Amino acid sequence: LCNDLISAQRAFIQRLYAVSFAAQFYKSLLGSPDLNHLLARADRQIRQELPQAGVAFYLRQAEGCEFYSFVGDEMVACTQQGPQDHLTPELVDGICKSNKTCTLAELSSMDLGEDLAGLARFSIATLPLSDLGRPLGFTLLWRPSPLTVTAEEIRRLEPVMCGLSQAIRAAHIALASNG
Numbered sequence: 001l002c003n004d005l006i007s008a009q010r011a012f013i014q015r016l017y018a019v020s021f022a023a024q025f026y027k028s029l030l031g032s033p034d035l036n037h038l039l040a041r042a043d044r045q046i047r048q049e050l051p052q053a054g055v056a057f058y059l060r061q062a063e064g065c066e067f068y069s070f071v072g073d074e075m076v077a078c079t080q081q082g083p084q085d086h087l088t089p090e091l092v093d094g095i096c097k098s099n100k101t102c103t104l105a106e107l108s109s110m111d112l113g114e115d116l117a118g119l120a121r122f123s124i125a126t127l128p129l130s131d132l133g134r135p136l137g138f139t140l141l142w143r144p145s146p147l148t149v150t151a152e153e154i155r156r157l158e159p160v161m162c163g164l165s166q167a168i169r170a171a172h173i174a175l176a177s178n179g
Helices: 002-029 035-049 089-098 104-108 117-121 151-178
Strands: 054-060 065-068 122-131 134-144
Touching: 002 035, 002 151, 035 054, 035 134, 035 151, 054 089, 065 089, 089 104, 089 122, 089 134, 104 117, 104 122, 117 122, 122 151, 134 151
Parallel strands: none
Antiparallel strands: 054 065, 054 134, 122 134
C-alpha cells in the first residue's frame, strides 16, 4: 500500500511538472511581436527544458523550408556543427510530410534514398509543427553522441508543439496581412 501511495504521488508530481512547463512555455510566447521573436522565445524555453540540446525550426514555405536557429533572441545561421548540415532539402521535405515525431531510426526507415551517415554523430528528434493536420514544419532537437535526446524529453515537449504551431500560424497570418 505504501509503495502504491509513493508511486501515485510521483505520477502526480510528474503531471504537475508537465502542466507547469506547458503554462510557462505558453506564457513565454504571449506578446511576441513577430515570428522571429516567437521562435526565439520557444527556443529559449526548449533549451531550458533540455540542457545541452541544440534546437532549430524548419517552417514550410511555398518552395521548401526556411531554417531558424537562435542564440539568445538573435536569429543566426548555423553557429555550431549540427545535424542541420546533413539534412538535404528532400529529407527536410520528407520529415515535414511525415507530420510525426521522428528519431534517427525512423528517418532511416523513411526510404528517401538519403545517406544518413553524417547524422549518425548525433542523437536527433524531430517534433512536428502542424495546423489542423497540415504540416507547418518541424522542430529539430539534437545532442552530439554519446549524449542523447531521450524519449522522456520528447514526451515532455510534444504537448506544447500544438500551441506553438497555432502561434506560428497566427504569426504567419499577421505577417501576410502586414506585408
